[in-house]
Structure formats: structure tokens, C-alpha cells
Amino acid sequence: xxxxxxxxxxxxxxxxxxxxxxxxxxxxxxxxxxxxxxxxxxxxxxxxxxxxxxxxxxxxxxxxxxxxxxxxxxxxxxxxxxxxxxxxxxxxxxxxxxxxxxxxxxxxxxxxxxxxxxxxxxxxxxxxxxxxxx
Amino acid sequence: xxxxxxxxxxxxxxxxxxxxxxxxxxxxxxxxxxxxxxxxxxxxxxxxxxxxxxxxxxxxxxxxxxxxxxxxxxxxxxxxxxxxxxxxxxxxxxxxxxxxxxxxxxxxxxxxxxxxxxxxxxxxxxxxxxxxxxxxxxxxxxxxxxxxxxxxxxxxxxxxxxxxxxxxxxxxxxxxxxxxxxxxxxxxxxxxxxxxxxxxxxxxxxxxxxxxxxxxxxxxxxxxxxxxxxxxxxxxxxxxxxxxxxxxxxxxxxxxxxxxxxxxxxxxxxxxxxxxxxxxxxxxxxxxxxxxxxxxxxxxxxxxxxxxxxxxxxxxxxxxxxxxxxxxxxxxxxxxxxxxxxxxxxxxxxxxxxxxxxxxxxxxxxxxxxxxxxxxxxxxxxxxxxxxxxxxxxxxxxxxxxxxxxxxxxxxxxxxxxxxxxxxxxxxxxxxxxxxxxxxxxxxxxxxxxxxxxxxxxxxxxxxxxxxxxxxxxxxxxxxxxxxxxxxxxxxxxxxxxxxxxxxxxxxxxxxxxxxxxxxxxxxxxxxxxxxxxxx
Numbered sequence: 297x298x299x300x301x302x303x304x305x306x307x308x309x310x311x312x313x314x315x316x317x318x319x320x321x322x323x324x325x326x327x328x329x330x331x332x333x334x335x336x337x338x339x340x341x342x343x344x345x346x347x348x349x350x351x352x353x354x355x356x357x358x359x360x361x362x363x364x365x366x367x368x369x370x371x372x373x374x375x376x377x378x379x380x381x382x383x384x385x386x387x388x389x390x391x392x393x394x395x396x397x398x399x400x401x402x403x404x405x406x407x408x409x410x411x412x413x414x415x416x417x418x419x420x421x422x423x424x425x426x427x428x429x430x
Numbered sequence: 431x432x433x434x435x436x437x438x439x440x441x442x443x444x445x446x447x448x449x450x451x452x453x454x455x456x457x458x459x460x461x462x463x464x465x466x467x468x469x470x471x472x473x474x475x476x477x478x479x480x481x482x483x484x485x486x487x488x489x490x491x492x493x494x495x496x497x498x499x500x501x502x503x504x505x506x507x508x509x510x511x512x513x514x515x516x517x518x519x520x521x522x523x524x525x526x527x528x529x530x531x532x533x534x535x536x537x538x539x540x541x542x543x544x545x546x547x548x549x550x551x552x553x554x555x556x557x558x559x560x561x562x563x564x565x566x567x568x569x570x571x572x573x574x575x576x577x578x579x580x581x582x583x584x585x586x587x588x589x590x591x592x593x594x595x596x597x598x599x600x601x602x603x604x605x606x607x608x609x610x611x612x613x614x615x616x617x618x619x620x621x622x623x624x625x626x627x628x629x630x631x632x633x634x635x636x637x638x639x640x641x642x643x644x645x646x647x648x649x650x651x652x653x654x655x656x657x658x659x660x661x662x663x664x665x666x667x668x669x670x671x672x673x674x675x676x677x678x679x680x681x682x683x684x685x686x687x688x689x690x691x692x693x694x695x696x697x698x699x700x701x702x703x704x705x706x707x708x709x710x711x712x713x714x715x716x717x718x719x720x721x722x723x724x725x726x727x728x729x730x731x732x733x734x735x736x737x738x739x740x741x742x743x744x745x746x747x748x749x750x751x752x753x754x755x756x757x758x759x760x761x762x763x764x765x766x767x768x769x770x771x772x773x774x775x776x777x778x779x780x781x782x783x784x785x786x787x788x789x790x791x792x793x794x795x796x797x798x799x800x801x802x803x804x805x806x807x808x809x810x811x812x813x814x815x816x817x818x819x820x821x822x823x824x825x826x827x828x829x830x831x832x833x834x835x836x837x838x839x840x841x842x843x844x845x846x847x848x849x850x851x852x853x854x855x856x857x858x859x860x861x862x863x864x865x866x867x868x869x870x871x872x873x874x875x876x877x878x879x880x881x882x883x884x885x886x887x888x889x890x891x892x893x894x895x896x897x898x899x900x901x902x903x904x905x906x907x908x909x910x911x912x913x914x915x916x917x918x919x920x921x922x923x924x925x926x927x928x929x930x931x932x933x934x935x936x937x938x939x940x941x942x943x944x945x946x947x948x949x950x951x952x953x954x955x956x957x958x959x960x961x962x963x964x965x966x
Contacts, residue, residue: 331538356583357806357809365806365808365810402823403823405523406467408467408468408487408537411537
């Protein structure tokens with residue numbers, strides 16, 4: 297876990313909350329997710345990180361509710377042949393997840409390493425493919 | 431490796447090495463697989479020679495790193511293009527105006543510096559999205575509402591600098607007007623603060639936007655005069671109650687009285703954002719109505735109105751949103767009904783009544799942004815519409831400002847619908863089209879032009895029509911408030927009073943502030959001197 301924390305660049309949470317109402321300096325900050333630059337050592341940590349990445353970056357479009365645009369679009373595309381919600385899929389392979397994130401499809405734009413770093417993409421891929429082949 | 435225009439390879443290599451020293455090797459991107467992520471994801475010139483590509487991207491973590499990058503760029507003459515979160519989809523995304531620019535990606539600068547729920551402001555860095563600011567406020571149980579655009583993933587700072595807009599009350603939804611003070615890295619690398627931020631020791635950065643002297647903040651919106659690294663924003667206090675009612679009126683001409691009455695409500699602060707629509711919307715694609723609409727405008731309008739009245743559907747609707755104490759919202763809704771009740775045949779219905787704190791399940795299915803809740807549900811409108819078509823791959827927004835009255839709406843309906851008919855294209859407008867109301871004091875007659883990732887010919891047709899409508903609109907005094915980079919020179923050319931003095935004045939300032947022309951060349955139609963011929 298120590299390794300995970302040092303690998304994260306979540307400096308904000310570690311800084312003192314000292315801002316007050318002065319002309320603002322970097323003090324009280326909010327950088328809840330941070331950006332992962334190195335993969336965690338354990339698979340459990342990797343998948344937990346992947347879930348956090350999913351919640352932060354993917355869930356707003358791909359959550360299970362049919363109001364979510366990604367889920368609504370996939371329901372139309374797959375017509376029941378596959379689940380519309382990504383977390384219910386068991387068929388995804390890492391290359392597919394990586395391609396969707398880095399290339400986008402239809403209205404879904406691509407995501408950059410300043411948003412989803414390569415290490416975070418690895419964690420996300422691990423999370424989304426964790427149940428594949430079960 | 432792509433090289434920016436106007437710089438030799440050895441200088442660019444040296445500049446990149448300095449960028450790496452400034453921000454770390456992990457945060458300088460030069461490989462194609464990374465730089466292509468700074469294309470406009472909704473580019474209307476995708477895979478055509480005009481598509482704007484970038485040579486590299488640099489992602490600093492803090493203002494000192496921004497200064498170092500800007501100083502290097504200035505020394506070598508490297509064109510840079512700052513982005514906040516790089517969304518701005520439909521208006522250019524993350525792509526610069528000048529191909530080969532280095533993108534200065536500020537996404538990592540995502541600190542919420544301060545939120546005050548007693549004086550009602552926030553101070554944030556450019557990488558903070560509406561989702562981030564909302565979570566920050568929720569996690570700390572602060573009693574302020576954010577005003578966000580439909581897509582919640584965009585930058586609070588970036589949206590404001592693009593003159594972006596939202597959905598709640600009055601001036602809060604004009605995100606540039608709602609700002610209060612900024613920190614800017616100038617093209618020579620100096621840090622400047624505006625408003626009260628310019629006064630050392632002042633505690634009122636987020637309160638009073640002007641400070642003293644010329645108010646220069648506007649230069650950094652839709653412009654290339656510096657890199658904004660912090661901004662303050664006024665926030666609305668969390669109200670007690672929300673009420674949404676809908677008014678329907680039966681006749682096409684009713685829009686004249688209706689807009690006057692709704693303006694009367696809004697400009698007194700009685701309602702938040704009004705949402706005009708037409709109850710005919712679900713019927714427009716039926717064979718009967720679409721045949722009607724294919725006729726010349728006057729006849730189409732007459733038959734559509736007769737059809738609407740025969741089916742008792744109403745012709746226009748407007749949703750009125752009330753924010754405030756629970757007694758006041760009820761009372762204001764009654765006043766609105768008394769006022770608009772003068773229009774013969776007007777009907778009224780209360781749609782939603784909520785009180786804060788609003789639980790997630792209460793907001794489900796509602797227009798969440800009107801309640802200050804960021805989301806991405808708007809993209810349902812553009813995503814796959816059926817199993818056998820992909821629908822749009824993206825869109826570009828045609829967004830002309832028209833006066834905030836019914837006469838302008840009626841004229842815009844006719845001018846634009848006839849233009850589509852004459853061009854033999856399916857029309858995005860019709861005799862019951864209604865304006866967008868994001869701006870507190872103007873209407874936007876918005877149209878979304880579809881763009882394709884694969885169909886170059888279709889994109890070319892859409893661009894031609896976009897250009898035609900922009901020119902046509904300008905002839906009627908309607909100009910875009912925001913537009914994709916490929917149209918920015920055109921749109922600036924329409925703002926031509928007194929031999930384009932507005933553009934010439936901005937160019938004079940540009941040459942003085944950014945003599946090497948390194949920052950956002952061409953943004954807002956303002957080019958540095960050495961590139962000015964290209965836009966002539």
C-alpha cells in the first residue's frame with residue numbers, strides 16, 4: 297500500500313489545509329483521484345485502482361442506468377446479445393478497452409494520458425476484464 | 431516528429447529538452463499515438479488536409495512549470511496552445527487554430543483552491559472539471575450551487591474562457607461574467623493577477639472582479655494573450671426550493687408576447703433560465719407534418735399552425751424555473767400565470783417541486799444541470815439512435831446571437847429554414863423553432879451540424895452550409911458567439927464595424943503583449959503579425 301501511495305501523485309490530500317481567505321496560494325486542494333504513473337504491485341490493488349478510475353472517468357456515461365448515454369447506445373447496438381453496462385460484460389479483452397479509451401468511438405472521444413495515464417489504463421483494463429472468461 | 435511552423439528542428443529539439451526539464455519526461459508528449467489525442471475529436475475536417483494536428487503536448491503541474499514552459503516557448507518562438515481539460519466539443523475540442531502548435535495541457539493543474547459558502551465563490555485551477563468542483567462541494571457539505579453546462583466533464587475555467595454557459599439563474603449561467611479575478615502567465619513568463627488578486631494581501635479575489643483600472647480579463651477569453659492558471663467564480667447560494675412550471679401557447683405569433691413577458695419575469699430575477707420549446711417536436715418527422723414543412727416557408731408555417739391548433743397541441747411552450755424560499759417560488763409561479771394568462775389560450779402546468787438537499791433519486795430523469803448537478807446525459811441526444819446506424823460521430827455548433835424577442839425568433843425561423851430549402855438540404859430549423867436561452871440577455875438560434883469520422887464528402891457539405899448560414903446570419907446582424915477554429919476567421923470578419931477596428935485593435939494589443947506570437951495564434955480570429963497574411 298505504501299508503494300501505491302508513493303506512486304500516486306495525490307499531493308493535494310497530503311498537504312496541510314492552510315489556505316484561509318487570503319489571496320489564494322496552493323494550499324487547500326482537491327485532487328481526489330490523482331494520476332497513477334506506476335502499476336501497483338498486487339492484483340487486488342490494481343483492480344481497486346481500476347474501479348476508482350472507472351467510477352471517475354467512465355461511470356457518468358457507462359453506468360448501469362439506461363439514462364447514461366454510453367449504456368443507452370450499447371443497448372441499441374447489442375440488442376440484448378451483450379449487456380449494455382460495461383461492468384456486466386464478461387467478454388472484453390484488454391486490447392478492446394485500450395482501443396476504446398485511446399481512440400474513442402462514435403460520439404465518445406478519446407482520453408489522454410493526462411486524464412487516464414497508461415498505468416491507470418492498465419488498472420482500468422484489469423478491472424473491466426477481471427471477470428472475463430469466468 | 432512533426433515540427434511547428436517557423437522553427438527549425440534543432441531549436442525545437444532544444445525546446446523540447448527544456449520542456450522536459452521543466453515538467454518531467456513523463457509529461458512531454460511527442461509520439462504520434464499521444465499527439466493525435468489532441469486532435470478535435472469532433473473535427474469537421476477529420477482526415478482532410480485542413481485538419482489541425484499538433485506537434486507535441488506539454489503538461490505542467492503548477493504555475494511555476496507553466497512559466498518555465500512559456501519562457502522556453504517565447505525564447506525559441508514555439509507556438510503553444512493552452513487547453514484546460516480540452517473538451518469544448520463542437521467548438522474545436524482541444525485542437526489549436528495553428529497546425530503544428532504545441533498544446534499546453536493544463537489538466538494536471540486540478541486544484542480547488544477555495545470554496546466559500548458564506549460569501550459564495552470558488553477559486554480553481556484550469557484542470558478542475560464541473561464534476562470535480564461538485565464533488566468537492568458535496569464532500570464538504572458546502573451550501574453553494576454550481577452552474578454547469580450540459581457536459582459535466584469540462585473545465586470550469588476553460589468553459590468560462592470560451593464564453594460557455596449553463597442552466598440556472600441569471601448571470602451565474604454566463605460563466606465569463608460570473609468569474610471574479612484571474613491569474614495569468616503572460617507570454618514573457620511573468621505572472622499577473624487581475625481584479626483584487628492584483629492587491630497583495632487582499633482577501634477579496636473571489637468577491638470583487640474589477641479591482642482598479644482597465645478590466646483586461648476579457649483579453650484572455652477567446653484570445654491568445656496569456657495562459658490562465660487560476661480563476662475565481664461567483665456561486666449561487668443553495669436555495670431552499672425549486673419549482674418548474676410549463677406554459678403552452680397556441681399560435682405562432684404568440685412568441686412575441688410570450689418572450690416579452692418571460693423577459694419581464696427573468697430580468698427582475700423572478701425566474702431562472704426559461705426553456706422554450708415546441709410541443710410539435712415529437713410530430714415533426716411524421717410523414718404528414720414533414721410533407722407540410724417541405725413547402726415554402728409562409729405556407730408551411732400557416733399549415734403547421736392550423737394543424738397544431740386542430741390537434742390542440744399548442745405551438746410553443748416555455749418551462750419556467752423558480753429558485754428561492756418555498757413560499758416565494760409558489761408566489762412567483764402564481765404571478766407568472768397571472769402575467770402570461772393574458773395570452774389567449776395559454777395553459778399552465780406545474781412540473782416539479784423540489785427542496786434542497788436534493789437526493790440523487792429525486793433528480794433522476796430531471797434536467798440535472800438546472801439543479802446544479804453535473805452529468806453527461808446530454809450525449810444521449812447524439813449517440814447511436816438505432817441498431818443499424820451510428821448516428822452522428824460528433825457535431826459542430828452553429829450558434830448565432832439574435833435579439834431576445836419574438837420578432838427575431840420569427841425572422842430567424844424564416845431566414846434559416848428558407849436557406850436550407852433553397853440549398854436542397856434537410857432543414858435543422860422549421861416554423862416552430864425556438865431559441866436557446868443560456869445567455870441572460872440574448873438568444874442563441876442554435877443548430878447542431880453533424881460531423882462524421884468517415885464521410886469526408888458529407889463533412890464538406892455541412893461545412894459549406896455552415897459557412898453559408900454564418901454569412902447569411904451576419905447579413906441580418908446575427909453573429910456567432912463561439913465557433914470551431916476553422917470558422918473563427920470568418921466569424922471575426924463579420925464583426926466588421928468601422929473597417930474591422932475591433933480586430934485591428936486586438937491585433938495591436940497582440941503584437942505588444944505577445945510580440946513573438948507564441949500563444950494561441952489565430953484564436954478568436956486574432957493572428958500574430960508574422961502569420962497575419964494567412965488569414966487575409
